[in-house]
Amino acid sequence: MTTSRIRLLxxxxxxxxxxxxxxxxxxxxxxxxEVVGVGLLADGLKRLREEAFDIVLLDxxxxxxxxLEGLERIVGAAPAVPVVVLTGxxxxxxxxxxxxxxxxxxxxxxxxxxxxxxRSVKYSxxxxxxxxxxxxxxxxxxxxxxxxxxGSWRLGVPGNELEWSDETYxxxxxxxxxxxxxxxxxxxxxxxxxxxVDREWKAALRGEPYDIEHRIVVGGEVKWVRERAEIxxxxxxLALGGFGTVQDVTQxxxxxxxxxRSEALYRAIARSIPDGAIFVVDRxxxxxxxxxxxxxxxxxxxxxxxGTTPRMxxxxxxxxxxxxxxxxxLAGETASYENEFRGCVLWTQYSPLRDENDAVFAAMxxxxxxxxxxxxxxxxxxxxxxxxxxQKLESLGVMxxxxxxxxxxxxxxxxxxxxxxxxxxxxxxxARENINQSVQATLRAAGLTRQMLAYxxxxxxxxxxxxxxxxxxxxxxxxxTAVSRNAALNLSLTDEPxxxxxxxxxxxxxxxxxVTNASEAIGDKAGAITxxxxxxxFDAAYLAPSRTEGRAADxxxxxxxxxxxxxxxxxxxxxxxxxxxxxxxxxxxxxGMSALLGIVRGHRGFILVDSVVGEGTTIRIxxxxxxxxxxxxxxxxxxxxxxxxxxxxxxxPTVLVVDDEESIRNLCLEFVRHMGFRGLTAxxxxxxxxxxEQHADEIAFVLLDLTMPRMxxxxxxxxxxxxxxxxxxxxxxxxxxxxxxxxxxxxxxAGFIQKPYxxxxxxxxxxxxxxxxxx
Numbered sequence: 001m002t003t004s005r006i007r008l009l010x011x012x013x014x015x016x017x018x019x020x021x022x023x024x025x026x027x028x029x030x031x032x033x034e035v036v037g038v039g040l041l042a043d044g045l046k047r048l049r050e051e052a053f054d055i056v057l058l059d060x061x062x063x064x065x066x067x068l069e070g071l072e073r074i075v076g077a078a079p080a081v082p083v084v085v086l087t088g089x090x091x092x093x094x095x096x097x098x099x100x101x102x103x104x105x106x107x108x109x110x111x112x113x114x115x116x117x118x119r120s121v122k123y124s125x126x127x128x129x130x131x132x133x134x135x136x137x138x139x140x141x142x143x144x145x146x147x148x149x150x151g152s153w154r155l156g157v158p159g160n161e162l163e164w165s166d167e168t169y170x171x172x173x174x175x176x177x178x179x180x181x182x183x184x185x186x187x188x189x190x191x192x193x194x195x196x197v198d199r200e201w202k203a204a205l206r207g208e209p210y211d212i213e214h215r216i217v218v219g220g221e222v223k224w225v226r227e228r229a230e231i232x233x234x235x236x237x238l239a240l241g242g243f244g245t246v247q248d249v250t251q252x253x254x255x256x257x258x259x260x261r262s263e264a265l266y267r268a269i270a271r272s273i274p275d276g277a278i279f280v281v282d283r284x285x286x287x288x289x290x291x292x293x294x295x296x297x298x299x300x301x302x303x304x305x306x307g308t309t310p311r312m313x314x315x316x317x318x319x320x321x322x323x324x325x326x327x328x329x330l331a332g333e334t335a336s337y338e339n340e341f342r343g344c345v346l347w348t349q350y351s352p353l354r355d356e357n358d359a360v361f362a363a364m365x366x367x368x369x370x371x372x373x374x375x376x377x378x379x380x381x382x383x384x385x386x387x388x389x390x391q392k393l394e395s396l397g398v399m400x401x402x403x404x405x406x407x408x409x410x411x412x413x414x415x416x417x418x419x420x421x422x423x424x425x426x427x428x429x430x431a432r433e434n435i436n437q438s439v440q441a442t443l444r445a446a447g448l449t450r451q452m453l454a455y456x457x458x459x460x461x462x463x464x465x466x467x468x469x470x471x472x473x474x475x476x477x478x479x480x481t482a483v484s485r486n487a488a489l490n491l492s493l494t495d496e497p498x499x500x501x502x503x504x505x506x507x508x509x510x511x512x513x514x515v516t517n518a519s520e521a522i523g524d525k526a527g528a529i530t531x532x533x534x535x536x537x538f539d540a541a542y543l544a545p546s547r548t549e550g551r552a553a554d555x556x557x558x559x560x561x562x563x564x565x566x567x568x569x570x571x572x573x574x575x576x577x578x579x580x581x582x583x584x585x586x587x588x589x590x591x592g593m594s595a596l597l598g599i600v601r602g603h604r605g606f607i608l609v610d611s612v613v614g615e616g617t618t619i620r621i622x623x624x625x626x627x628x629x630x631x632x633x634x635x636x637x638x639x640x641x642x643x644x645x646x647x648x649x650x651x652x653p654t655v656l657v658v659d660d661e662e663s664i665r666n667l668c669l670e671f672v673r674h675m676g677f678r679g680l681t682a683x684x685x686x687x688x689x690x691x692x693e694q695h696a697d698e699i700a701f702v703l704l705d706l707t708m709p710r711m712x713x714x715x716x717x718x719x720x721x722x723x724x725x726x727x728x729x730x731x732x733x734x735x736x737x738x739x740x741x742x743x744x745x746x747x748x749x750a751g752f753i754q755k756p757y758x759x760x761x762x763x764x765x766x767x768x769x770x771x772x773x774x775x
Contacts (some may be wrong), residue, residue, distance in 0.1 A: 004031040006121060007052065011044035011074070012037065012059045012086065017109065021057065024114050031118070041065040041073065048078045055104075055121055056083045060094075068101055075102050082128035084120055104128060150248075155182060156241040171225065171248055173218035190215035190222060204231055205239040213249060224253040255282060255361035258353075275369040280353070281326050282362050285309045292367075322365075325350045329363035338370070345371040407445070408734030412756035413663035415442045419759050420670055442756070463501055465626060468558050469493040469533045475508055476531075482516045483529060487564075489515070492532040498558035500623040506599045507560075513596050514562040514619055521566025521617060532561040535625060543622065546606035547578055547597065557606075558625045563618035569611040577609065654698040657681045658688035658716060659705040659732070664755075668703055671759050675766060685711030689719040696724050701750060701769065706733040706740050714743050730765060732757075 008025070012018045018037035025033040036053070038044045041064050044056070058074055060067055074083050082104035087094065095106035104124030107116070151168030155161070162180035169176040172188050189197050193214040204210035210229040215222050229244030277292030287306045310326070311319035328335060329350040336349040347370045353362040418439050425432050472479075472493055483489045511531070518529045535558045543552030569577070578597040600607055600621055611617040655672040659665050660683055669679040680695060682688035685708050692699060702720065706713040713731065720727045728750035733740040737752045753765050 005034060006031045006054045006125070007034045007036065008055050008057060008121065009044060009047060009053045010035060010037040010057045011039075011041060011062065011070070012057070013039045013062050014059075015039070017059070017086075021112075021117070024112065024117055027114055028118055031122075039063070041070045045073065045077050048074070048081065053078075053081055055125055056081055057086055057107075058083050059086045060098075061088070068097060071098060071101050071103055080128070082124040084124050151246045152244070153246060154241065154243050168246055171218075171223075171246060172216060188216050188218070190217055204229060204242065207231070210242070210244065213253075223248060223250045225249060251359065251361065252283075254355055258355055258361060277367045279365040279367070280362055281309075281330075281365075283330060283360075285323055285326055285330075288362065289364075326363045326365070329365075330360055332360055344369050345374045406734065408755040409661050409664060411442055411445055412734075413661070413667055415439065415756045415758060416664075416667035416671065418442065420667075423674070423759075463503055465499055465501055466504055466507075468498040468500060468507075468560050468623075469495075471504060471507060472511065472531055472533060472560075475511070478508075479511060479515050479531065482512055483519045484522065486524065486526045487519050487522045488528045490528060490530045492530055494532075494534045496535050498533050498535050499626055500558050500603070501626055502603050502623065503599075507603075510596050510599055510621065511560065511562070513593060517593070518562055518564035518566060518617070521564050521568070523567065527565040527616075529565075530561075530563045532563070534559050534561070538622065543606050543608075546608060548601045548606050552606060556625050557622040559620050559622045561618060561620040563616065565616045568613040568615050568617055569609075570613050574609055574611055578607075654678045654680055654695060654700060656688060656692055656695070656699050656702045658685065658702065658708070658713070660684055660708040661705075664705075671762055672703070674759060675763060684708045685713060685716030685719075688716050689723075692720050692727075693723055696727075699727075701728040701730055701766070703732055704729050706731060706735065706743070717744065717749075728769065730769070 010018050010021055012021070015037075018039075022035045022037070025035055036047065036051075038047060039062075041062050044058070047053075048056070056074055056078070058070060060070060062070055065073070071083060071085060074081075083102070084105045084107060085095070085098045085103045086107055086109060088109045090108045090111075098106050104127055105120045107120060151171050152165045153168050154163040160181050160183075162182055162185060164172070164174075164176075164180060166176050169178070172185075174180075174188070186194055186198065197212065197214050200210060200212045210227065210231070213224060213226045215224055217223075226247045226249045227244055229242040231242045232240045234240045278289060279287060280289035281287055286309055290306055309319075310322040325335065325337065325348075329352050332352050334349070334351040336347065338345065338347050340346070346367050348365050348367040350363060350365050352360040353364050355361050418435050422432060422435055422439075425435070472491065476489075476491060480489050515529060515531065522529070535556065537555070538557050539554045540552040546552060578593050597607065603623055605621055605623045608620045608622070609617070610620075653676075655677045657665055657668040657672065657679055658681075659668065662683070665681040665683065669681055672679040677700065680691050680699075682691050687710075688702070688704070689711065692702065704713050704717060708716075711719075713733075717729055717731075720729065730751040730753060731740055731744070731749050732753050732755060734755045737754060740754075741749060741752055750769055751765050753762060
């Protein structure tokens with residue numbers, strides 16, 4: 001069992017009395033006492049400052065203190081410690097005065113025993129604890145009322161006694177403790193509201209509710225208050241009085257007045273914005289205004305929204321976000337957000353609304369539907385991205401075309417000299433095999449330059465009308481040779497005519513590249529490759545993701561599709577799929593897919609790629625459809641026929657070779673000599689025109705390069721035609737026939753031969769030229 005212990009300070013100058021008190025208290029069992037005695041008030045004050053005591057027994061007659069002065073000093077020094085007064089005089093009046101000065105009890109010496117003393121100590125300590133708790137409670141209530149700007153009051157009807165809390169005094173501008181009556185209260189009420197307040201109070205005394213708002217005048221300033229009360233009824237049913245609260249609502253009333261003045265303006269502005277809306281909430285987050293053309297689009301009914309909070313009326317995932325943003329605006333922040341809501345992209349700015357005192361009384365959100373603007377911006381960014389990509393491709397194409405042209409000149413010299421070397425060697429010579437291998441390597445290099453020209457869009461096309469399904473059927477066996485043993489090639493070809501304009505050889509290369517890549521994607525695992533064709537109507541939105549970057553148009557397209565069940569590609573691989581020499585297998589693979597891109601671009605087609613890692617890849621290539629009729633390849637129109645070969649060789653035994661590359665000039669000179677002609681060479685167009693003018697009657701035909709310094713092939717050709725209109729010119733270039741010939745504007749070339757070419761090809765070209773002359 002635990003027994004409480006009390007420390008007691010006895011301030012008594014008589015040692016005998018101190019011993020007596022100690023002797024009495026030592027017999028106490030519950031509580032136990034620890035008694036400390038001093039003889040002077042100064043010593044008692046010192047002990048109270050230095051030590052903790054539960055209670056003080058104080059003699060009023062001390063050497064350094066007389067009467068109630070000592071009590072006041074003890075209470076002032078330790079207000080939390082109860083003080084029991086000891087006196088030798090049984091004076092009731094003195095006891096009352098001591099109690100008024102906050103003594104806890106009053107004991108007369110000579111009448112003290114254990115029970116009296118213990119009861120007094122316990123009572124004093126408990127009373128002090130209750131008083132302190134009550135004081136704290138009152139202080140907390142006063143502080144809470146001040147924070148809430150809410151006071152309380154009580155009015156006794158019969159005696160007209162009015163009591164106010166400290167906050168009510170402060171609110172009405174009257175010093176606390178001032179005697180009050182109902183009339184004194186009415187005197188503070190605004191003159192224009194007094195009759196209304198008095199009428200409502202008298203109605204409340206008859207049992208009607210009392211919940212009113214009115215104005216008061218404090219120090220010349222008008223304030224608004226809200227009063228509510230409960231009426232106390234006697235046994236006879238008559239009012240004894242009332243208890244009520246009063247709240248300062250000045251700020252809210254000012255907000256309401258400000259809103260009333262501005263609400264019509266907000267609504268007018270909002271209604272004038274068809275794609276916008278204005279929302280205003282008060283400090284309790286309740287909508288005051290919801291107006292604008294956008295509200296109907298969002299499915300917002302103004303009458304249902306106003307007076308509610310965002311959490312009450314909005315979707316669960318949006319209400320808290322909106323309230324959070326309004327809360328920041330009510331805290332003084334301005335911020336804007338962009339979100340998608342009910343099918344619209346909304347731009348919303350949240351901002352605080354301030355009164356004339358710069359206090360935030362509400363928050364406003366202005367929303368604008370920016371869906372179309374956002375879409376236009378995304379389209380602009382996408383177009384800009386496509387433009388940059390197209391410029392990159394164009395730059396790479398120009399570079400690839402230039403490299404291919406120069407490379408073809410080099411290959412021309414290598415291949416021609418190898419061929420001349422073979423012609424000079426006897427059939428049994430051991431070096432012939434090595435030279436033949438070099439010839440084959442040179443021809444493969446020439447094939448690479450053709451791929452570079454295809455990538456740059458300058459490949460040689462023989463355009464004709466063809467059916468995609470027929471193209472696949474006719475070459476199905478060839479395509480199967482590119483498929484590994486563990487992969488199956490399936491055909492899914494449409495029976496509907498899929499006629500396009502294209503080069504069969506180039507399109508065959510496209511399919512072969514796609515099938516080869518699909519087979520490699522499957523690898524060593526079992527899988528399937530599907531080669532499909534079809535025809536359909538496709539709009540620009542469907543074609544927009546095309547890798548060719550061409551501007552798509554709605555229309556009817558025939559498509560060629562290759563799909564596989566291979567490893568698939570991630571986004572990074574897809575983004576680089578058509579880059580030159582990019583591969584996931586090993587470095588420097590080649591120009592297969594980039595050449596494919598150039599071929600499709602040259603056919604005005606589109607490429608769509610759909611790939612998922614671990615599931616496979618589908619590549620669909622679309623071409624504009626044309627009429628159902630098929631035709632033969634288009635031939636480039638050449639110059640009129642020349643005289644017969646015999647007459648040509650007899651009358652004009654000379655060939656003029658015009659090229660800026662010395663090695664090619666020397667090679668071509670050897671070629672024409674092998675064909676039985678005498679050769680003249682010129683290093684540029686200007687020199688070539690001069691030689692042609694000097695030997696015009698001797699020259700059978702001109703072998704003319706396209707790109708040269710000082711005067712290019714086009715200008716040289718025109719000058720030669722001016723000198724001799726019937727001149728026969730075979731154009732020689734590292735570029736393809738289509739790009740080279742079209743620069744001459746249909747002025748009648750005798751023929752075209754693409755570098756690098758062999759002696760046999762030149763002989764065949766000249767022979768055909770002569771055969772036309774003989775016919």
